[in-house]
Amino acid sequence: MGNRCAVIGVGQTEYRTKRADVSLAGLVREAALRALEDAGLTFADIDSVVLGKAPDMFEGVATPELYLADALGAAGKPMMRVHTAGSVGGSTTLVGASQVQAGVHERVLVVAFEKQSESNATWALSTHSPFSASLVVGAGGYFAPYIRAYIRRSGAPANIGMMVAVKDRINALRNPYAHLKIPNIDLAMVEESMMLWDPIRYLETCPSSDGAVAMVLASERAAQAASAATGRRPAWVHGAAMRSEPMGMAGRDSVDPRAGRDCAADVYRQAGVTEPRRQFAAAEVYVPFSWYEPMWLENLGFAEKGAGWKLTEAGATAFEGDIPWNPSGGVLSSNPIGASGMIRFAEAAQQVRGQAGEHQVEAAVDGPRLALGHAYGGGSQFFAMWAVGANKP
């Protein structure tokens, strides 16, 4: 799998409905500078920059890597721009990691962002080329039928989605960067919220956020040097993979996509994971609509087919459960779309670095010491995942 790669710095911005105080360039720079500070480095130490974001129509700025090169200290360096739909934050991280694993670069800055307040995401997701029909339904309208299919197949009780929504929002109260903080959130409040796309209620959806995240990825040598200088330990990449499958194919299972299963299997093989529920201390998984927790619990092999909802119902995925999912509050609490995948990857790294603050899962430091970062995109056909650990692979 190439050379070792580690996360030596993580930087996030606060996630909010609107960051009117900064430009796009100011937003990405804020995250990048925080990641560099965490790594004990400056832009001068960076060999390459990889930028990721979801469709350019979310801000109305085409190929923004060109405009953002200056703000990210990239002048004179290689810079790339990744776009793989909602999974882009994960893919961007993996493209950056790849440059280290390939031995091409020593220190790579990966950055992902979305400033959704500059446009309208549901509009941007609903336009289609002239030769295909537009349903003008946005992401929720697209995924709701698959959630209904999951409920019908698994026989899950109707309140599972609401339980996930409450759990992740309670977790978000521990995360200083989280967008949605609803102190008294409970099942009744979620149930009373407006039905948007049956069965998805308003409080079972992700918000539309402005925000950015950055990481410094480093070779083994650079990671050891950074660790010695900062006293903070790196998160080592134990497994990394991407998978895609066609959008339109008869028989494709959008509830339990094979690309997700294959991607997880590849990561687990690399990381030596055979029992994900036991071997991971925490998982940061892309759950933009609450019902995607039980669906992905099955797709990622944490539960048998049809039994994902039972883990949620039993509290296994809660902060105090045996396998906490989204201790940061997840996508349900903060969703700058292009950044959301990288936030999952970064939060997984922070868990095994012991740098997750009030939402630190103790088992990530003292227990199994592996964490999973997951992102998906498109119509559930793009996947990117990594497993990171406190120990060298």
Place this chain on the structure above:
Amino acid sequence: MRDVAVVGFAQSEHSFSDLGWTEADLVMPLVNEVLGATGLKRSEIGFTCSGSNDYLVGTPFSFVAALDTIGAWPPIAESHVEQDAAWALYEAWVRIQHGDVDVALVYGFGKGTVGDQVGISSLGYDPYYLAPLVPGHVAMAGLQARVLKDAGFDVDPDPTPPPATDGAAAVVLAAGDVARRACARPAWIRGLDHRIEAHGIGTRDLARSESARLAAQQAGVGAGPVEFAELHTRFEHEETLLRHELGLDEKTVVNASGGPRKADPIMATGLIRIGEAAARIHDGSAARVLAHATAGPCLQHNLVCVLEGER
């Protein structure tokens, strides 16, 4: 670094008008063509990467439909750059360097005819000060041409862009012995590097291209003679500047293929340069060639690839 070569290249018949072809229609025959020519099976492709741009057709996720055409089943390891596909080739080359993947498929596509190129290129400038002025790539190129003219270069200060083009390209990369099996005379990638520079043209000396010079230096262009160079020159004056910055002398034949001024399917144009340069190695007409791709106003971002035949 592993030895990796361009072993297959195909491009569409480019069109200056919209023939009603979707991106998928453009890409699929090319993928079949490169796989057929190399004898490689779909199942042998370890990584796939593409380059395209949503704004060309005014819809998000324009790469999604193209993926449906390449037979991504069982699911494939795949990624996409919202850039010219020359950068997708770079990503694929890096991925092969891990050692666990030997073959990569790279493709790029663009429908330049269905959009307003000046408007689209303006949307790539900073949104707060510059983009609202709709400066566009042609006006920006004009500023650079004027600077070059004033600096004493023999260039036309009033540049004309190439006609908007629809088209696509596909390239297959392979490592070591797999490359030798797939191609009688592989075009080995001996140097590959890309560099960006500041966006604001007021912060750059437009009579120079520092990023092109750096990329050429890192790719080792100067290590030997370059017989053919395929340069991503959408404007004539760019050849004058790039010859200088890339260190090419008068012996190097530039854009023997006709170059971007004869076919500019934006987002595939740079990848085509790599394919056309590699084709000179494949057919035995050259031993060492150079390919160049660019993005951004006034050659802001430059990629340089040096290809050689078997020594």
